[in-house]
Amino acid sequence: MAPLASNLEAKTVRRTDIADIDLRERDLAETGLLWRFCETDGSSLAIYDADDRLIRCNAAMLRLFPELAGHLQPGRRLEEGIRHFYSLALPDRGKAELETVIQSSLSGLRQDGTDYTVFVPGRGWLRCRVLRLARGGWARIWQDITASHVARLGHFDIKKTLGSIGIGYVLFDANQSFVSNNEIYTRFFPVVEAYCRSRNSYADHLREIAGSLETDCAERLLRHTAGSAPQELDLKLRLAAGGWLSLEQRMLEGGGTICLWRDATRQQEYEQHLKQLAYHHSESGLPNEANLRQHLQSLITQTRDITLICVQVADFKILRSTFGVDIAEQILILFATRLSSDSNLWLAHLGTSDFMLVLRNRAPHVVSEVTDRIHTICEQPIAFGRRQVTLRTRIGVASMNDSEADIGDLVEDAEIAALEADSSDHRGPVFFDPSIRTALMLRHEIEGDLRRALQNGDELWLAYQPIIQMQDGKLAGFEALARWSHPTRGLISPADFIPIAEWSGLIVPLGQTVLRRACEQLVAWRALAPSADLFVAVNLSALQMAHPHLVSEVSWILDQTGADPRQIKLELTESSVMHNPDAAIRVIEKLRHIGFRISIDDFGTGYSSLSHLHRLPIDSLKIDQSFIRPLTDAARNLEMARLIIELGHLLRLEVVAEGIERSSHMELLKGLGCDLGQGYLFSRPIPASAVQDMLLADGLYHPADPSDQGARSSS
Secondary structure: OOOOOOOOOOOOOOOOOHHHOOHHHOOOOOHHHHHHHHHHHOOEEEEEOOOOEEEEEOHHHHHHOHHHOOOOOOOOEHHHHHHHHHHHHOOOOOHHHHHHHHHHHHOOOOOOOOEEEEEEOOOEEEEEEEEEOOOOOEEEEEEEOHHHHHHHHHOOOHHHHHHHOOEEEEEEOOOOEEEEEOHHHHHHOHHHHHHHHOOOEHHHHHHHHHOOEOHHHHHHHHHHOOOOOOOOEEEEEEEOOOOEEEEEEEEOOOOOEEEEEEEOHHHHHHHHHHHHHHHEOOOOOOEOHHHHHHHHHHHHOOOOOOEEEEEEEOOHHHHHHHHOHHHHHHHHHHHHHHHOOOOOEEEEEEOOOEEEEEEOOOOHHHHHHHHHHHHHHHHOOEEEOOEEEOOOEEEEEEEOOOOOOOHHHHHHHHHHHHHHHHHOOOOOOEEOOHHHHHHHHHHHHHHHHHHHHHHHOOOEEEEEEEEEEOOOOEEEEEEEEEEEEEOOOEEEOHHHHHHHHHHHOOHHHHHHHHHHHHHHHHHHHHHHOOOOOOEEEEEEOHHHHHOOOHHHHHHHHHHHHOOOHHHEEEEEEHHHHHOOHHHHHHHHHHHHHHOOEEEEEEEOOOOOOHHHHOOOOOOEEEEOHHHHOOOOOOHHHHHHHHHHHHHHHHOOOEEEEEOOOOHHHHHHHHHOOOOEEEOOOOOOOEEHHHHHHHHHOOOEOOOOOHHHOOOOOOO
16 A cells, blocks of 8 residues: 655645545655644544554544543553443443454454444444554544434435335334335235325225235234234235235334335245255155155154155166266156156155155055065166166165154164165065164174275285186186185175175275285286296176276276286176176276176076177176086086087187086086086185195196085185
8 A cells, every 4th residue: 555655735624524535645754744634624543653552642532532541642552442442332242242343343453544434322423544654553543424424314215215125115103004105015015005195094004905915825914913003023925916025014113113015026936946955856856855754744643554665776876877977867767757656655755866655554465565566666677768777776664663753763764674675685675673773783884894994904815716627627717706804703704795895885995906916916926837827817896897997997906016917807797797788898898908808707697688698798608606506406407507508609708617516517517518617626715825836736626625525615
C-alpha cells in the first residue's frame, strides 16, 4: 500500500464523510499534517507504533471513548483498550461470544485501508479506517456517522424493497386490522384484492386466502391461526392451482402483525429432490436402505409377520470390470426389474448390488415358496443386446421372531445369511441361524489375519505337487499351491482360507504373491538343474482374470524375477473363462503373447460349450479329480474320461489328469492316452526344500507309501 507522503500544505478542510477521503493518495509526509487534518475535520485519531503501542491521540478520541481514558495513554497496547471497551459495551455477552467479537476487531489491526462501520450501544454508528504510516506504525481514524446513517435508513421503503426481492407482505395493526400490503401479495392471492381495498381484518384475509390453498393446507393454516391473537408462524402451503408458497408471520414490536409470503415452488422441488436422493437409490430409483428401515419401522407397528430376503449380486465387480460401469449398472437395473415383478414383495436397493425384499409373512411354507421363486428368477440369464449374462447371486433369508424388536438386527441377519450362501456348499437360499453369525465373525478374523500375513509375508509359503508324464514316468513340472502357517491357529487348510480370500477380494494380492514366489523358485531350480525342462503351474482366480491390470502386473513380476514365461503354466477355472468368453479370450491372448502357457483347470465341472472351447487360445486341459476317482466303478465314468481326453487331443491340447490315487487309475489313463498326471499316488504337495532331491534324482517318479494311496488329493 502507498504510505502517507509529504508535500500537502496544511489548510482548512471542509467536514466530510471519511469514506470519501483516501488519505493514502494525499502527499502527507508528517503525521502532524494528518493530526491537523483530523482536528479540522472533527475526526478522532489515534496513532500507534509498529508494535501497536499508542504514540498519541487527539481530544476527539477521548471525547468519543471517555471510558478508555486510562488506555489512551502513550505506551499502552491497542489490544488492551479493545478488550476493555468491549467488556464495557457488551456486558450481556457470554465469554465465548465476547471473545469472538474482540478477535474480529483485532483481525483488522494490520490491514491497510480497512474501512468498516459498527454499531455501539448507547453511542450510535461509528466508522473506522486503518492506515499504514510511512515511518512504520498505524493510524486509526474514527468518525461518528449516526446522523447520516439514520437519515439514509429514513428513506428505506419496505414496500419497494420487499417487492424487489419477490416477497409479498400484508401488515395488520395491534387490533388485527389491515394496514397495508404490496402488489406481490395480491398477485399471489388475487381474491384478496378487494379485502385490501376495504381494509378488512386479519381473520377475513385468512379465510379468503384459505380458499386458494389445497384442502389439507387450508385446514392447517386455519388450525394454526384459530387462536384469539396472531402468533409467529413458519408454514409451507400448496396452492390449489399448483405451486408452493411459504408464510413467515411475525409479531412487531409495539403491536401488530406482518405476514411475509414467498414463492417456494423451486425450494420445495429441490427439497423433494433431496428427499428422493435421501430415500431412493441414485441408479435404480428404488427405495434405499434408509427407506427400507423407515418402511420396516412402520410395518412393525402393524405386524410381526415379516420376512426379509436379501439378494446379493456376488460377481458385480467382475461384471463391472468386464463390461464397464455403465453397462454393468444397466444389467443390474434389468435384474432389479425382474425382482420387482412380484407385487406382494416390497423391494429396496441397498449399496451397489444388494437388494432386499420384504415379505409380510413368516410361515415357513410361504417363505420357502417365495424364496424358491426368487432363486429361479436369479438363475435365469439376462438378455442384454446380443449377449446373455447369468449373474451369480447369493440369497439370505431372515424372519422376525417374537422377541426381536430392532429392525437393524433383522436387516443384518438377512445380510449375514446371504454372505453365508456364498460360502456354503449348496447354491440355494440360506436361512439365518445364530451359528452363522459366529462363523462370520471367525471369517472376519481370518480375513484380518490373512491381510496381515500378506503384508508381512513370513506366514505364507508355497508347496509344490509334482506333475508326471504318464507314458514314461518322468517329472514334467509342479503345481504351486499356497499354504498358510498361522502363528496361533497352526497350518490353515487352503479349503478354509482360499474361499475367504475370494470372498474378501484378497485373492488378487494372494495370487500375485503366489506367482512371484513361484517365479523366484523356478529361477532357483533352473540354476540348480539347468538341464531340467520343468514348468510350474500357477492358478489364476476369476477376480484376477477380471482385474484390469493383470497383464501389466504379471509382466512386472517377470521383469523383477527374471523367470522364463515359457516355463509357467497359468491355470484358469472353466467357469471364470466361460463367464464372459470374449473378454477372457482377449486376456488369454495377451498372456500367451508374453509367453505363458494357458490351461483350463477343473475341466468338466463348469458350463463350457464346444462353440467357445475351440475358440480359446489355450494349451492344455486338466480333468477334474471328480472324474478320476470313480474311474474303476462304472463303465460310464471311464467313457467320460475317454471323451474328455479325445476332445483335448482333437483340439491339439495337452491333457492332464489330477487326483490320481491308485495304480489302477494310472494304468487306465495311460491306456486312454492321457499326457500328464498329478495326485497322491505320485506325491503329496511338498515344500520347495524337498524338491531339490527330486531334481537331483533320476527324474522318475517313485510310488507313494501304500498307506497314502486311499487318501484324497489336496490342493
